Amino acid sequence: MGAPRGLKGRSLLEPGDFTPGELAELFDLADEITESPERYAEVAKGKILAALFFEPSTRTRLSFETAMLRLGGQVIGFSEAQSSSAAKGESIADTVRTVGCYSDITVIRHPKEGSCRVAAAASDVPVINAGDGGHHHPTQTLTDLLTIRREKGRLTGLRVGLCGDLKFGRTVHSLIRAMRVYEGTEFVLISPQELRVPAYVIRDMEERGCPYEETQDMRSGMRGLDMLYMTRVQRERFFNEEDYIRLKDQFLLGAEQMRWAPSSMIVLHPLPRVNEIAAEVDADPRAVYFKQAKNGMYVRMALICALLGLAAR
Amino acid sequence: MEVNSIENGIVIDHIRAGSGLKLLSHLGIDTRTDTVALIMNATSGKHGRKDIIKIENLLDVDLTALGLLDCGATVNFIEHGKLVRKIKLSLPERVVGVIRCKNPRCVTSVEPAIPHVFLLVDPDTEEYRCEYCDESVRVNER
Ligand SMILES: [Zn+2]
Secondary structure (H helix, E strand, O other): OOOOHHHOOOOEOOHHHOOHHHHHHHHHHHHHHHHOHHHHOOOOOOOEEEEEEOOOOHHHHHHHHHHHHHOOOEEEEEOOHHHOHHHHOOOHHHHHHHHHOOOOEEEEEEOOEOHHHHHHHHOOOOEEEEEEOOOOOHHHHHHHHHHHHHHHOOOOOOEEEEEOOOOOOHHHHHHHHHHOOOOOOEEEEEOOHHHOOOHHHHHHHHHOOOOEEEEOOHHHHOOOOOEEEEOOOOHHHOOOHHHHHHHHHHHOEOHHHHHHOOOOOEEEOOOOOOOOEOHHHOOOOOEOHHHHHHHHHHHHHHHHHHHHOOOOO | OOOOOOOOEEEEEEEEOOOHHHHHHHOOOOOOOOOEEEEEEEEEOOOEEEEEEEEEOOOOOOHHHHHHHOOOOEEEEEEOOEEEEEEEOOOOOEEEOOOOOOOOOEHHHOOOOOOOEEEEEEOOOOEEEEOOOOOEEEHHHO
16 A cells, blocks of 8 residues: 555645545555554655754654654754754754755744744745644644544544643644544533633634534533543643632543543543543543554654655565 | 826725825835825715825736725726726735734744735634734734
């Protein structure tokens, strides 16, 4: 099986860049790589991936680097702005243009929103956005989608619960935007009043005619869910300590809450988690968040193959 | 008030009263040499009051910027004393280098030499979004 042809030479800047059909091909390729990794162990031989991390994100960087190494390719780059030419005041465009002379594909993480678009415009090689501030993190979304597809066997007709900080959680906004295109998707938004999803996310769902409910009650919200996406309610999001203390324990997932949940409801979390999911849930077969991390590596392997047009021999 | 018709050039009509001067400044006209008439607060049956701009011997104008400034205006192209083309302005789909992004987290706040690009989201509310960071802006509130 070859790489999805339509993706060769393209960049991935935000989750909506690929059509559902292209995503399905990408996920098929990720499944194929997972089943027969040896067939892909050398497909990227002689290729170089540049990982430009203008802010540190060890987890994401290691996932990309491992993906490239497992395909037989090599990695160059930097892991924080201090060690790069950006510290000397070089523009993003110039840095990317220069590195593009050395590499076949560029991964960029930068604290400013839209930085990846500047990079893509300056680059002759494909660019992957590995997080541009609070804006997008499309490979996290690909990871979430691949995990859902693997665990539920489909991406259509799912009742999707999202719980916690739905206002600032960028992974939540991206996942809603990605899931709303699949037929029969319903959303249940479980959050404190102060951390409800922003208006533009509501508009995203309404545009597609997706049914959605908003609730502050976890127990009723979990009824009938196919999956629950957990995020953390952070102290710094609240103006006063009292509100935080009043709310913080209402959106925690423990063994008790899992007893309310349907037997087929999977639990996802973008990681790292702090206390929003109790350790006792880890052993529950419905908890799939550690599988997510592994899926993240496979989906990045598939993505690199697709953008570089690499096929197994 | 009467201003003679022009032989060759453009007449921008039905400009929202009070906006004429702002439009004129965006046309990049050399007021030392070009023949220009700005009529302010002319009576108009349709709108009550309107501004009108007449420029002689100029046929090349940036309709994108004009549409953004006043999407209700019309541009008449005159050649040899005859109206050859009439364009009703509308909000442009894509605007480069006119609206500036005010989001401090946007890459346009740090990266030199990149154009500020805005895309039309909703013509009814005149809402645009930054192509880089998605920050939205309503043009009338600028
Ligand atoms: Zn912006």
